[in-house]
């Protein structure tokens with residue numbers, strides 16, 4: 321059994337507490353532990369950018385960040401970009417392209 325560490329992820333203004341293996345990638349924490357599947361895994365080379373989120377307002381590829389590195393940091397995913405009942409232009413672009421960009 322692997323050792324886990326407590327991690328607090330502040331995602332879209334909501335705190336989530338989880339016990340994570342130190343090797344857990346942030347993208348997998350978001351998708352598999354928090355159910356935020358708007359952040360995608362599009363490659364295994366850190367080139368595509370499908371996993372991009374904001375960490376303290378700066379864009380990062382969440383497949384290159386460990387969940388433990390995001391402990392206590394303000395994270396924004398695509399789910400957190402909408403205001404009221406309107407889609408953010410980025411969400412609208414994803415919608416228009418079926419979540420894919422050619």
Ligand code: FES
Pocket residue numbers: 360361362363364365366367368369370371372381382383384
């Ligand atoms: S999944 Fe492709 S850059 Fe992160």
